[in-house]
Amino acid sequence: MNLQPFNLDEDIQKKIDTKTKPLGALGDLESIAFKIAKLQNSLMPRLLNPSILVFAGDHGLAKTGVSAFPQDVTWQMVLNFLNKGAAINVFAQQNDIELKIIDAGVNFIFSKENELIDQKIGLGTKNCLEEDAMTEQECLEAIEKGKESVRLIDREGSNVVGCGEMGIGNTSSASLLVSLLCKADIEECVGRGTGLNDEQLENKVKILSQVIKRFGDRERTPVEVLKAVGGFEIAQMAGAFLEAAELGMVILVDGFIASSAFLVAGMINPKISENAVFCHKSHEKGHALILNHFKAKPILDMNLRLGEGTGCALAYPIVKSAVAFFNDMASFESANVSSGN
Ligand SMILES: O=C(O)c1ccc[n+]([C@@H]2O[C@H](COP(=O)([O-])O)[C@@H](O)[C@H]2O)c1
Ligand SMILES: Cc1cc2nc[nH]c2cc1C
Numbered sequence: 001m002n003l004q005p006f007n008l009d010e011d012i013q014k015k016i017d018t019k020t021k022p023l024g025a026l027g028d029l030e031s032i033a034f035k036i037a038k039l040q041n042s043l044m045p046r047l048l049n050p051s052i053l054v055f056a057g058d059h060g061l062a063k064t065g066v067s068a069f070p071q072d073v074t075w076q077m078v079l080n081f082l083n084k085g086a087a088i089n090v091f092a093q094q095n096d097i098e099l100k101i102i103d104a105g106v107n108f109i110f111s112k113e114n115e116l117i118d119q120k121i122g123l124g125t126k127n128c129l130e131e132d133a134m135t136e137q138e139c140l141e142a143i144e145k146g147k148e149s150v151r152l153i154d155r156e157g158s159n160v161v162g163c164g165e166m167g168i169g170n171t172s173s174a175s176l177l178v179s180l181l182c183k184a185d186i187e188e189c190v191g192r193g194t195g196l197n198d199e200q201l202e203n204k205v206k207i208l209s210q211v212i213k214r215f216g217d218r219e220r221t222p223v224e225v226l227k228a229v230g231g232f233e234i235a236q237m238a239g240a241f242l243e244a245a246e247l248g249m250v251i252l253v254d255g256f257i258a259s260s261a262f263l264v265a266g267m268i269n270p271k272i273s274e275n276a277v278f279c280h281k282s283h284e285k286g287h288a289l290i291l292n293h294f295k296a297k298p299i300l301d302m303n304l305r306l307g308e309g310t311g312c313a314l315a316y317p318i319v320k321s322a323v324a325f326f327n328d329m330a331s332f333e334s335a336n337v338s339s340g341n
Contacts, residue, residue, distance in 0.1 A: 012037045018331040022340065028297065032277060032322035036250055039275055040159075047250065047323055049158040050316060051098040052309040053149050053240060054081060054088060055165050057233030058107040058124030060133065061211070062169030066204045068195040071124070071168045075108035078166065082114050087306055088164055091313035098158065102149055104142065105232030119145040121232045128211050132228045133173070139227035139235055146239025154247050161244045162252030162279070162316070163237040163261065164309020168194075171284055172204065174260035176211055176229035178286045180220050181263055182293055186212050189286035191256075193305075222267040230264070237261035238268070245272035252312035252319070255282035255304060259290040266294065277319055280304055280311035 015037075016030050017023055024030065036045045056078050062071045080086045081101045084093075092099040102117045103110060107124040110116050121142050125133035134142070150161060167173075171193035178189045186208050192201055215228050226235055238261045244251050245265075253262050253276050266272055273294050280300035281287060291298060299315040332339040 008038065008041060011043060015043055016326065018333065018339075019325065019329045020332055020335050020337045021329075026325060028299070029318070029322040029325060032319060033326035035274075035277070036319075036323055037326060039248065039250065044327055045323055047160050047320060049098060049153070049156060050096070050160040050162070051100060051153040051156075051158045052088065052092055052162040052164055052252075052312055053100050053102055053153070054309055055102045055104040055146070055163065055233035055236045055240075057105040057165075057167045057170070057231045057236075059167060059169035059173060059231050060125050060127035061129060061172050061207070063127060064129060064207050065200065066172045066207055067169045067193055068200065069168050071107060074166055074168050075106050075110070078103065078106060078108075078110070078116065081166070082116060086308060087310050088308035088313060091310055095313055095316050097162075097313055097316060098153070098156075100149070100153070102236065104145070104236040117149065119149065119236060121145070125231055128176070128229045129207060129214065133230055134227050134232070134235070136223070136227050138232070139223060139230070142232050142235035143239035143242070146236030147243035149236070150240045150243040150247065150249070154249070158249070160250040160252065161240070162254060162309050162312030163240050163258050164254050164312065165233045165237060165257050165307050167231055167233050167257070170231050170234065170257045172208060173229055173231045173234055174257045175286050176208055177225060177234070177260045177264060178289050179208075179212060180215060180225045180229065181222065181267060182289050184289055189289060191283070191285035193284065222264045226264050234261045234264070238265040241265040241272055242269055245269065245275045249275060250277060250319070251275045252316065253278045254309050254311045255280060255307055256284040256287040256290070257307055258309070259287060263290050263293060277315070279315035282311070
C-alpha cells in the first residue's frame, strides 16, 4: 500500500520529468501543461469545447480622430463576423473552436434574425474626453453581462474560453486603462492602433493626456477607472474573465485590448491569473506593460495587432499540444528508455 501523502504539484512535475525527453526539453509547453493540470486538479487534464467570445462595442472618443478608421467599421465588421469572413472566423474554424459574436454596445441596430448575441448596454460609450465613458450602473451591468456569456458556454460544456473584441477606438481605452492602473506615463502606453501616421499618433497622445487630466486624483479602483475610460466590450470581457476563473476554466488571453480587460479583472480578483494562458504579444506598445504586470511570457510574438481573439485561436494548437504530451507521451519506464543521470 502506498502511504505517501498526495502532493499534486510534485506529482504533476514528476509526470512531466519522467516523459521520454531530456529534463525541461519541452520548454514552455511544460509550464503550460503544469498550469492546466494544477488548475483542473488532475493528472489527466482535458480541454473541452473551446470557445472564443468576440465582444463588440463603440467608443464616444472615436469622434476625436484617435483611430485611423471610422466608427462604422465596428458594425460592418460585426456583420463580417456573422458572415464568417473575418480572420477570427477562419482561424477558429481551422482549429475547431466555437465562436460567439456579442453586441456589447455597438452604435448600430442589428436585425434580430441572425446569430448575434444581444448584450447591448447602449449605442456606444460617451466621449471620455468630456465625461465618464459610462455610468457606474452601465459598467456593473456590462460586467454582469460578460459573466452571463461565460455561463452560457459553460452550460454548453466548454472548459476553455478566449475573449476577443472589435471596437474602433478601443486601443485608446486600453492605453488609458494601463496608464491609470499601472501608473505609467500615457506616452508609454499609446501606439498606432489600426495604423495612425506620426501626426495622428501625436494627436492621440495629446487627447489621451487630456483624458488622464480629466480623471484627476480620483481613487484608481478598477471599476472607477473602467467606468471613466473603458468600453462596453472591455467591461464585458472583464466580467467574462472573472466568471471563467470562478468556473475553473482555462482562459486564453488575446492582445492589447483583451489584456487591458484582464488587467481590470485581475485587479478585482488577482487569483484569475492562475487560469490564464497569455496567447501572444501584440505589436501595440502598451501591451508589454500588462504582460510585465502579470510576469507573463506569451506563447506567440508575431507582431499581430488585429484583436478579434485571433491570437487565442492561433495559439490554441500549442495549448492542445501541451496537454497532449502531458497525457499521452510515454515515460522512460513505460517505454523502456534509459534515463540520464
Ligand atoms: O489586439 C490588439 O493587440 C490590437 C491592437 C491594435 C488594434 N486592434 C484592433 O483595432 C481596433 C482598435 O484600433 P483603434 O486604432 O481604432 O484604436 C479594434 O477593433 C481592435 O480589435 C487590436
Ligand atoms: C478592418 C478592421 C478589422 C478589425 N478587426 C479588429 N479590429 C479591426 C479594425 C479594422 C479597421
